[in-house]
Amino acid sequence: MQKDEIRQVILNCEVEAGNFSVGGEASSRLKSLLHKLGISGQTIRKIAIATYELEINIIIHTHGGSLKAEVSPSEVRVIASDKGPGIADIEKAFQPGYSTANQKAREMGFGAGMGLCNIKRYSDELHVETEVGKGTEIEARIYLRESGDSSE
Amino acid sequence: MKLKEVREILSAQVIVEGVEDLELISGCGADLMSDVLAFSKENTVLLTGLTNPQVIRTAEMTDLSLIVFVRGKQPPVETIELAKDRGIPLMKTDKPLYQACGLLYSAGLRAEKLAKLK
Numbered sequence: 001m002q003k004d005e006i007r008q009v010i011l012n013c014e015v016e017a018g019n020f021s022v023g024g025e026a027s028s029r030l031k032s033l034l035h036k037l038g039i040s041g042q043t044i045r046k047i048a049i050a051t052y053e054l055e056i057n058i059i060i061h062t063h064g065g066s067l068k069a070e071v072s073p074s075e076v077r078v079i080a081s082d083k084g085p086g087i088a089d090i091e092k093a094f095q096p097g098y099s100t101a102n103q104k105a106r107e108m109g110f111g112a113g114m115g116l117c118n119i120k121r122y123s124d125e126l127h128v129e130t131e132v133g134k135g136t137e138i139e140a141r142i143y144l145r146e147s148g149d150s151s152e
Numbered sequence: 153m154k155l156k157e158v159r160e161i162l163s164a165q166v167i168v169e170g171v172e173d174l175e176l177i178s179g180c181g182a183d184l185m186s187d188v189l190a191f192s193k194e195n196t197v198l199l200t201g202l203t204n205p206q207v208i209r210t211a212e213m214t215d216l217s218l219i220v221f222v223r224g225k226q227p228p229v230e231t232i233e234l235a236k237d238r239g240i241p242l243m244k245t246d247k248p249l250y251q252a253c254g255l256l257y258s259a260g261l262r263a264e265k266l267a268k269l270k
Contacts, residue, residue, distance in 0.1 A: 021230070024209030028238070031213070041194070041215070048213040049189050056185075056206075109202040114186035121190070 007077070010037075011069035015058040015080075020108060023059045026067045027052040030078075037071065039144060046122040047076050050140045053115045054080035060105045065135070075124070078140045086132035094120065153261045155218055155241065158197060161255050162245040164220055167232060170241025176217055179261045181253040185210050197261070199252050203227035208234040216240065222249045 011030045016022070031048045039047075051067065058065040058080055065082030087093050093100075094116045101111030120126050125141040155174040159166065177195040182188045183202055194215040200207060203225050211219055219235070221227060221244040227235075235242050245252055257263070 020204070020206060024206060024212075028209065028212055045194075045213070045215055052209065052213045053186070053189060108204045108206055109183060109185040110206075112184040112186040114184075114190055118186060118189050 005072045005074060007070045007072040009068060009070050011067065013068075014066050015055055015064065017059060017062055017064040018104075019059060023056060024052060027055050030069050033069075034071075034076070039076075043076075043142065043144060047078065047142050050119045050122045050142065051078045053119045054078060054138060054140065056110060057115050058082050060101050060110060062136070073144070075141050075143045078142075079137065080139075081137045082135045084133065084135045086134055087128075087130040087136055088132055090128060090130065153256070153259065157259070158218065158220065158256065158261075159243060161259055162220060162243070162247055162252055164243040164245040167221075167227065167242040167244055168235045168240065170218060174217060174241075176261060178263060179253065179256050180216075180263075181249050183249070188216075189214060197256070199249055199256075201225055201249060203231055205231045205234045207231065208238055208240055211235075211240050212238050218243065220245055220252065222247060222252050 010033050013026050027048055030051050031044060034044045034047060055067055062082035063084045068079045070077045092098050096117045097113040099111040099113035105111050119140055123140040124143045127139040130136040153176050155170050156172040175195060176197050178193055179197045180188060181199040183200055185206060188198060188210050195217050197218040197220060198211060198216050199220045199222055201223050203221055208231055218241050224246040
């Protein structure tokens, strides 16, 4: 992506810890917005899944945080930030099947330990910054291909 | 396989209506959200015992065409309302997951491909 490309923030909202009843609304809203921008269905699905996993992770694993999405002609960036507790072991966190989800989350069908793997699988670039006791920021970048993708 | 054929094969009860002639290409049986999110394809029917509203969000993210709740599970009103709002048809069958998947598979509904979305 060129350094001087214009990026527009199209989503910026708070995500409340433990709130499963509104969980997924931000991802759903982003999906609708991307559809309006004329981005291809397959690319939207990748972004939607990655965003949903990020949103659910904030709900399940953190003290609360926010979800932001930025669009430029060449890519969509989804940034999930939270107020803690931070990821103690990043390598383990990315291991398929490894989960620190609580009982409530597991009863709802979460906690399979595939969240971060899924986000990585569907992103073209993934950046993770975390500090135990402070919080985490995860940025997923999905490229918009030449044909069929446009954020104009 | 058409949506109405799924209903017939599984002797399913319609909870939220869908297009009867909707063409389904593949099926997925899962009770874990992230497993559904790992493999996704449109025109797919999800068979599951998960009835909480997040299953509707999962379906929305992965463009699932139909959800069938197995083992006679009745979803709560929040799930039904969200499905109506998002336009996702719901059904329920008394059959257990294994049998329901087997019946659809035998009738020609193929498994979801484990292909990457790239």
